[in-house]
Amino acid sequence: MCVMRRSLATLSVCCALLVSAAAQVTVIRTGKLIDPDSGAVLTGQSILIRDGKIEAVGASVTIPSNARVVDLSKMTVLPGLIDCHTHLADGAHDSDPIGQFKKTGAQVVLESVPNARVTLESGFTTVRDVGTYRALGDVALRDAINRGDIVGPRMFVAGAYVTISGGAGAATGLAPDIPLPWDLHYGEANGPWEVRKVVRQLAHDGVDHIKVLSSGAVLAHGSNPNSQEFTPEELQAAVDEASHFGLRVEAHAHSPQGIKNAIRAGVASVEHASLIDDEGIALAKQHGTYLDMDIYDEECIQADGKNGNMPKDFLEHDAQLGQMQRDNFRKAVMAGVKMSFGTDAGVCPYGESGKQFAFMVKYGMTPMQAIQAATSNAADLLGHSAEIGSIKPGKYADIIAVNGDPLADIRLLENVQFVMKDGKIYKQ
Ligand SMILES: [Zn+2]
Numbered sequence: 001m002c003v004m005r006r007s008l009a010t011l012s013v014c015c016a017l018l019v020s021a022a023a024q025v026t027v028i029r030t031g032k033l034i035d036p037d038s039g040a041v042l043t044g045q046s047i048l049i050r051d052g053k054i055e056a057v058g059a060s061v062t063i064p065s066n067a068r069v070v071d072l073s074k075m076t077v078l079p080g081l082i083d084c085h086t087h088l089a090d091g092a093h094d095s096d097p098i099g100q101f102k103k104t105g106a107q108v109v110l111e112s113v114p115n116a117r118v119t120l121e122s123g124f125t126t127v128r129d130v131g132t133y134r135a136l137g138d139v140a141l142r143d144a145i146n147r148g149d150i151v152g153p154r155m156f157v158a159g160a161y162v163t164i165s166g167g168a169g170a171a172t173g174l175a176p177d178i179p180l181p182w183d184l185h186y187g188e189a190n191g192p193w194e195v196r197k198v199v200r201q202l203a204h205d206g207v208d209h210i211k212v213l214s215s216g217a218v219l220a221h222g223s224n225p226n227s228q229e230f231t232p233e234e235l236q237a238a239v240d241e242a243s244h245f246g247l248r249v250e251a252h253a254h255s256p257q258g259i260k261n262a263i264r265a266g267v268a269s270v271e272h273a274s275l276i277d278d279e280g281i282a283l284a285k286q287h288g289t290y291l292d293m294d295i296y297d298e299e300c301i302q303a304d305g306k307n308g309n310m311p312k313d314f315l316e317h318d319a320q321l322g323q324m325q326r327d328n329f330r331k332a333v334m335a336g337v338k339m340s341f342g343t344d345a346g347v348c349p350y351g352e353s354g355k356q357f358a359f360m361v362k363y364g365m366t367p368m369q370a371i372q373a374a375t376s377n378a379a380d381l382l383g384h385s386a387e388i389g390s391i392k393p394g395k396y397a398d399i400i401a402v403n404g405d406p407l408a409d410i411r412l413l414e415n416v417q418f419v420m421k422d423g424k425i426y427k428q
Contacts (some may be wrong), residue, residue, distance in 0.1 A: 080125025116152025
């Protein structure tokens with residue numbers, strides 16, 4: 001099975017490389033074309049792609065004589081999907097809470113190579129990867145993808161978790177006299193100046209954004225999701241220091257106070273936002289803060305629980321939070337808060353992020369809003385609307401297609417049939 005999967009993947013990559021070498025110009029004929037920027041569905045459009053970028057889109061695009069023509073006229077074409085909350089560099093999907101202590105950093109990052117491939121092949125051409133236990137493994141994965149050594153989505157990475165000692169992003173559960181290797185506590189910081197120091201180190205390491213932990217966590221020993229962790233002063237230090245390097249900050253927060261502290265400090269997005277209260281929703285709206293709520297992964301956590309693969313304290317945290325998070329998601333959507341698409345991929349198996357769309361629709365979004373959360377909104381959150389998030393001239397040719405109409409049946413996005421990134425076809 002593994003051999004089969006590997007040989008097929010290798011074949012599709014080879015084809016993509018051969019084709020791109022032979023023809024730098026591609027034209028895609030579309031059936032329906034979804035434009036998340038306007039919320040419109042266009043028909044009869046063609047997309048002209050040159051050197052990995054979209055050059056023209058329209059009903060009367062002139063097709064150059066040397067162009068490769070890809071006929072998707074029986075399909076619905078969308079911009080490549082963006083998952084704003086992944087953990088691709090955490091190794092093989094594994095619910096063993098001490099799994100990270102059983103492998104070297106090199107093993108973890110090499111185990112992560114298939115995570116990147118299945119994510120891209122499932123239609124997610126970009127991810128914002130929001131932290132890894134072994135620091136900087138995500139930087140290595142991103143750079144290997146960008147060099148073309150391995151196949152994966154465009155990655156924007158955090159490098160490490162910026163967290164208090166013993167906090168939601170710290171490696172916990174070990175006796176105090178067991179020393180940790182450097183990369184398992186790289187982002188630990190207490191006090192505004194230590195936070196600034198860690199942010200400076202991460203900026204120097206080449207990260208794309210900063211992940212701070214503002215409350216306790218569900219999937220961490222001895223952690224209370226209802227708590228607050230960093231103080232307002234520490235969160236402000238993170239946002240201010242990150243801004244000196246042009247970096248945005250996202251904050252993990254479940255608790256109402258942790259969420260509000262992060263919004264007031266000026267983070268770009270709050271992750272999870274499980275217990276957000278009415279004041280938090282109003283603040284997010286006022287500050288233009290995105291909520292990146294992973295409302296699908298509850299399914300996987302409880303399934304792991306039934307199989308006996310999840311520690312009891314993790315399940316107890318989760319049972320309290322799951323339904324409240326979904327109800328609060330609906331409230332935030334109704335209030336008109338900016339929403340992005342983030343799944344916490346790694347909690348659920350990699351390559352299944354598309355399953356969250358149906359839950360976003362079930363809990364209050366229109367299908368178009370759910371698609372916008374994973375395209376135009378996500379690109380805006382990343383600060384890369386000029387390059388990704390819709391099919392427009394000047395942007396990267398990150399394009400997917402499905403059979404049928406995802407606006408009528410959102411679950412079609414669980415089975416993406418065509419994937420192009422940078423003008424190269426990875427699945428057809
Ligand atoms: Zn996460």
